[in-house]
Amino acid sequence: MSDNPIGAAWSDDETGTRLDRAEIVRVSLELLDTQGLDTFSMRRLAQALNIKSPSLYWHVRSKEELYDLIIDTVYGRCALPAQTPDWEGRLTELALSLRKVLLDHPAAARLLPGRVPAGPNALRLADHVVGTMRRAGFDDTYASYGYLILHFYVTGFASQEVAFGKGSAGDVRLADFGAFLSGLPEERYPDLTAVAGVMLDGRLTDRFAFGLEGILARFAREL
Amino acid sequence: MSDNPIGAAWSDDETGTRLDRAEIVRVSLELLDTQGLDTFSMRRLAQALNIKSPSLYWHVRSKEELYDLIIDTVYGRCALPAQTPDWEGRLTELALSLRKVLLDHPAAARLLPGRVPAGPNALRLADHVVGTMRRAGFDDTYASYGYLILHFYVTGFASQEVAFGKGSAGDVRLADFGAFLSGLPEERYPDLTAVAGVMLDGRLTDRFAFGLEGILARFAREL
């Protein structure tokens, strides 16, 4: 009956596809991307799935578990770079692409802090980082350093970025914050107000890469 | 009547002190430190203050505003380092002490991500960072780089740290996470499981300082 074009059309329009965790996460992410985190609730999610909210708890233990699933799905959208001997370049590429994925789903990125990334996709990513560093010559201690510091840096940076408001070009803009700083009393915050202007036109990608470069260079010194 | 020893004793025990925003924030922080963020609510806070929850809204516009006040109070506990020509040392000291302050109030630190630090204490800190870098010879662009990157790094790191659970010595322990990693299937995450052991005994302060060192060194190259 799935060959039936009518049935197929119906199942496309009316979400006749069987409901499972993957579908729940998919719709959740869609809802988060379009409506934001603040209005997200189990009842709204259920409504989007043509279901009542208690039914969700058959598939998911709690809202927290759902959040974990959502986050790991986002992690899964981050492609692992190809295996090249240039460990520094690979880690840079990985960090940049993970940040980009997180910024593509700012509402989901807000879920990140306060959560330990223990899903399969996050672990696969962690394993890749550790493996890259070990194969580059780092011992186990520094390899674990590398994973933790990079993880903290990327997720911390990204989650802070979304706090400043997302811009149109996929890059966060500091316009509002810059304007706010400009309006501060000059005598109390002389240096802040002085640099408020240049904060306006900053591309955070550059600053992210700048700090990342420093961290990786610090690791390179230990080789 | 405040001279009356009986009245004084009563006002000590029964919190007869006048209620203002500072007192509200003080009790909020106390509640957060002892009970955690998850059980914190306006009703519970009101109960701890011997009032009913609607009365809070006379002093505070919303729960979000209260959170802002709490966070800025925590920022206020971070002492600014003395003015020395060693900008790198000063910023290191500042970053370390800010992180320590945040980890001293883990529940409050969880409020940090998703929030722009616009309170007076946070701004004073920002001004100090920017001023330090400008006086060290950085131009306005790099000074604003410095503030943003350091802010993102410190707050991101700290808020991620509390997610991994706080240890007794004021330093976060990764014991649980390390044990979790050890239990993973070796064939799927070969490198992660291999380094799970050394993750156990890691002091996150060292890793925090390690990454910080790299970031600051990257800035030093631009001088």
Added chain:
DNA sequence: GAACCTCCCTAGCGGTGTTCGGGAGAAACT
């Protein structure tokens, strides 16, 4: 004495995550 201001109250609205018990329908076993 009247008007105002400060600060707290009761009552209640609309929402939340979550649990409980049940029930319809498909599947599996006897």
Added chain:
DNA sequence: AGTTTCTCCCGAACACCGCTAGGGAGGTTC
């Protein structure tokens, strides 16, 4: 074929949440 079991969804309800409206007691100011 009948019975049991399993899957998945539902209605009702609980306890709690942030927050608002309206009011009232007590002090301060004209």
